[in-house]
Amino acid sequence: MDFDLTDEQRLLKDSVDRLIADAYGDFEKRKRHQSGPGGYSHELWSNFAELGLLALPFPEEEGGIGGGPVETMLVMEAIGRGLVVEPYLDTVVLGGGFLRCGGTAAMRAELMPQIADGTLTLALAQLEPHSRYCLNDVVTTARREGDAFVLNGRKVAVLHGDSAGRLVVSTRTAGARADRHGITLFLLDAAAPGVTRRGMPTQDGLRAADIQLEEVRVPAADILGEVDHGLALLEQVVDIALAALCAEAVGVMEDLQRSTVDYLKTRQQFGVPIGSFQALQHRAADMLVAVEQARSMALYAAMMAEEPDPALRRPALSAAKVQINQSARKVGQEAVQLQGGIAMTFEYKAGHAFKRLAMIEKTFGDTDHHLNAVSEADSLVEAE
Amino acid sequence: MDFDLTDEQRLLKDSVDRLIADAYGDFEKRKRHQSGPGGYSHELWSNFAELGLLALPFPEEEGGIGGGPVETMLVMEAIGRGLVVEPYLDTVVLGGGFLRCGGTAAMRAELMPQIADGTLTLALAQLEPHSRYCLNDVVTTARREGDAFVLNGRKVAVLHGDSAGRLVVSTRTAGARADRHGITLFLLDAAAPGVTRRGMPTQDGLRAADIQLEEVRVPAADILGEVDHGLALLEQVVDIALAALCAEAVGVMEDLQRSTVDYLKTRQQFGVPIGSFQALQHRAADMLVAVEQARSMALYAAMMAEEPDPALRRPALSAAKVQINQSARKVGQEAVQLQGGIAMTFEYKAGHAFKRLAMIEKTFGDTDHHLNAVSEADSLVEAE
């Protein structure tokens, strides 16, 4: 058991923290980044690339940095603290994850460098109008035609789907609507004929798209993983993304905790700082407990994200997401309540952090969804 | 809409409050009452009789007082405040309720006077080893033999069942284990051959019994209500008892709220009364909110307890029990926490009040049980 960062990890952390502090330390700057094409700053994205962050999870022999979940955690925590709007989760963690875990040699050779240098972004087109949190509830179809597949269906709320160059799309190639077998993943050119995208902002200031697929022709070479067996890959990469999301949430919470305590120290009411009121002190203490519990589970998520056995990995990631969600709701709501009116305004950071936490809760499974998964696995505390 | 007590009700309340204050105002006296035969004070029981409390719900034309749910509420609140151990709920509310709502003319003429003068106590033998909160889960059998029925089965945790002169017993005369049809209620002489009782204390200082029925012969004349149709009567009387329990719980909570606030005002720590600490003030305020919410639902329960239409009555009583349970848990736990070590001692009243609330929670349905009932009825807030 060892919680210490290696020297390389510490170096990475310092440089990421510095980059984010420069780009987001002044909260006003976030609005500027959001106004860039696709809802983020392409200049900053180049800075990410220069620091090697966009090649972080790729193997060194393929030009990457060879970072693991701990490295991703360090980056995502900083992203959370800054409320970063750039598509790191979508492009590097998810997109990069699919390439790394299920991409063909040709894809990897072609696309990893494009991701690494910042010229290509990706998005995961998975959610459907009725699939909710069930990854195997897929009605978008892909029918085989010779050497290609033809895709039809609708994907919604695809994060950063309006600007992504390529889309990872889950489709059904066999079986009934919610069968685990018969799911196939494609890496699709977003500009392919038949793809219609309607972009929109998300509630937390990112971008998303509704994506209509009508007779979209995709060569079989663009399949990620194996035909009909895409679910295991999808679950694997979503678990990696869950660990990253957990780390991001911890970063957001840490920042909210800090701003709340600062506020309690400086805000005067009835002639004294409101931080001198014991009722508020106790609630700030409970916030800290919630943040620390979340941090512990983000560590656990990072530790388990690359576990190859899904029977061990999946319940662990579900447990982590449960804790993150529970802490996120408490910390977000309390931060707004304790900071009062100012936290209700659009100009102030805390409200946006609260909103980001609310949306992270709804990403890849809410509390009930993951509690069910934890309970079914029965692996945290085995029954007598 | 009118929340005022009538003059008669105010008179009743004053006299009950005085009686209980005399008998239980000094908490030491409770131990003495508990040491009486059957775990309660027969002298005090006579006082109850003299005041007319034991005839409270019986019709005036049958020698009773003709009190309704509001009168019962006033008595039970006082019983709650005093942590009274006498079998009022079992004998008057439950037993009296069965007589009143389902007794034959002969039973009423014979038994109501005996209840009223304090010579007869009753108990409801309903719970079975696996029935939990389901009133129609009955495996105790009654088979017809000529003009009589022969009972076999086991009833557990029968409150005051060790001292009761008669027992109301739910049995199955037809149908399968949890069928709603085929349940018959008997009013059984507790001394009948084949009845074996094992008495025991309850966790909150009352008495209970395990009751074994082996070939117990009961004349058909001792049936309450109709053969095979006993469930509706059972539900009706349990609903009346639920309203009474809600009122008792409010009395207990009121007393806990009071003792907690008194403690906060007098207990000194670090040189000041601990009631000056804002964190504790806020928690005392939240306790008050919980008590007032419970009081409102106890009123609602009293108002609905005699509603003849079970489709309106049952969800209302379930809703009341949910609120009572939720408030009881919060108020009980917080009262102990805020009063600290002293509330953990057996000599002090607060801990016993906490225990009584915990057991009320488990009587005639816990929170989940009644939430299900509320949800199924869909009558509090109708769907759009």
Next chain:
Amino acid sequence: MDLRFTPEEIAFRDELRRFFRSEIPAEIRRKVAEGRHLSKEDIVTSQRILHAHGLATPNWPVAWGGKDWSPVQRYIFTEELQRAAVPLPLQFNVFMVGPVIAAFGSEEQKRRFLPATASLDIWWCQGFSEPGAGSDLASLKTRAEKRDGKYVVSGQKAWTTLGQHADWIFCLVRTDREAKKQRGISFLLIDMKSPGITVRPVLTIDGSHEVNEVFFDEVEVPAENLVGEENKGWDYAKFLLANERTGIARIGMSKQRIARAKRLARDTEANGRSLWADPDLRRRVAAIEVELKALEITQMRVVAAQRQRDADKPDPASSILKIKGSELQQATTELLLDIAGPYAQPAPEHEEGRNEPDGDGLDAIAPLYFNARKVSIYGGSNEIQRNIIAKAFLGL
């Protein structure tokens, strides 16, 4: 003791139910139901319909268009209005400045302002809060100096709700800087078109323009716009705040949201079944319904007790209504958010989109949840309410 409505009260309720649903445009009620923003026109339209039927200002003196209703009738009116998703009559007019002018204003002020206030020909906003004042209202700094028979007002007000639509603002200003906090405050009526007034919008976290800052730079106010006596403004403000707490629990609104949540859950699929098939969700909804029912009765108890109290004095029980009422308002929006799940993430492309009901209303749910965090902060935060209970009720 009888908690049931009398037959007369039931008839009164049923008539209001019918009236609200048949007379107020469905489009406006739908926006309210989905928690969308109302335009100025929506609010004016709705209030004028109420006014035309004598229902805009039932809480006012009968002489000025009020109704001689019992507390129970007033309670029924408010609950049914909310349950039908009818916009509340503009509270600054109807519950705040109107009653103050009716009680403390001059005859001239009454004639000049009350009819137009009831009909919403004048839109009022409130100038009480100031930056940094928060729960400590009496620490206000905006000052009014008497010069040449006029008041000259300078300072800044914060959290001015819907000030962007306002024709007039009622303000607390400091007219005596030597006096202690609560003394030395006066209650002024100020025309928003007066030179020297600047309104700066403040967006709330859901992106909506609901509140404003209002700046006063040497604004001249005729002396006849003073309400009551100089330096007695704090008394009028207390009277006004007591009125504000009436109906603060918003039980009808929470009921309307629960009804919507049930429909939404029934229509939402999860793992191939209706989300409503999940017993856990159903218990959660039932638990909120139970608390709300309890609060409804608690509110009735407060209402009934008012009959025996000095009507001008607020019952301290209103703190209970505020705490629990706001918690339940928030619980219903949380419920809606959890039911909407991942589909709550997309937002309308444009600010105006927030006003337009779309197919399913899902895009308005997260903003509703975000916005509802304010209800435990404003109107005396829930922390302040707990202080009040601890001191006034419990004697701590």
Next chain:
Amino acid sequence: MDLRFTPEEIAFRDELRRFFRSEIPAEIRRKVAEGRHLSKEDIVTSQRILHAHGLATPNWPVAWGGKDWSPVQRYIFTEELQRAAVPLPLQFNVFMVGPVIAAFGSEEQKRRFLPATASLDIWWCQGFSEPGAGSDLASLKTRAEKRDGKYVVSGQKAWTTLGQHADWIFCLVRTDREAKKQRGISFLLIDMKSPGITVRPVLTIDGSHEVNEVFFDEVEVPAENLVGEENKGWDYAKFLLANERTGIARIGMSKQRIARAKRLARDTEANGRSLWADPDLRRRVAAIEVELKALEITQMRVVAAQRQRDADKPDPASSILKIKGSELQQATTELLLDIAGPYAQPAPEHEEGRNEPDGDGLDAIAPLYFNARKVSIYGGSNEIQRNIIAKAFLGL
């Protein structure tokens, strides 16, 4: 960074698992599992088995029978002990007075007391708390006056756990009444058989005899029973209390209770099905398991951080462990109570019945729930812990 145990740590854990289950009598472990009271003999038996294998006092200096374990090994030891429902070694001996004597006692005191303390030939109890002192420990009033080379002790101690079994008591006494609160306190070892000592049992709400009041009436104590220096007792007490917080989260015990709750729910019928079929109950259990897993990692983080800290100083993070650990201990007993349902109501007829495992153990569940309310009160109440976090961590 790696949260996994090393292969050596896993082997260590597995060996302990085997040892606890094979060497400690099943009957004793069952009483612990059901939350029943242990007799003095049970505790002595269990500790002597541990002692015979060198496992009773791993936290002591190696010279006095301790183990040179890493913090991770200590953590594993405690968790596995609790998970196997082995009685904790008597904490007054092993975690309190033993380490204090080893650190601050004279050589003579070490030789005289440490071996018998480890083997439980001496049973210690703690004389810190006093009536009315509560969380304000330093306000203690019991005084010791030096007369003829002896200390003469008069006063009263409260909440003396298992004092009825004790041979000796370690006490904080005031030796200088002029000095400020924390100064002027000394740490004395007192033979319970000394004339002038009276022990009065205090029953707790579950009816058990766990704590006592101890009265001192002119009790003569030889001067050589002073630990360390006169008037420095507060320093030794702080050292002792820091030790007490190690393992206060009782994660292994909570795990054991969750495992039991799952079995009980599986074996319990509700509406003709297993109670475990209820998804709501299962989610509730899962939610506790998740919080417990998080706390386990939080505890490991604290343990790991200790390697880089002054081992004598408590990590302020221990307040987090105390708050969350006690909340989860209480949550597990609440869970058991709710599963037992109406069958939790009957109690054993006699006090002795509380010590005897019966068929299903249901009669011990409510007392367990009642008794567990103490864990958020003792050892520095959770309110005190929140004060510590607010001040020490957050600087409020």
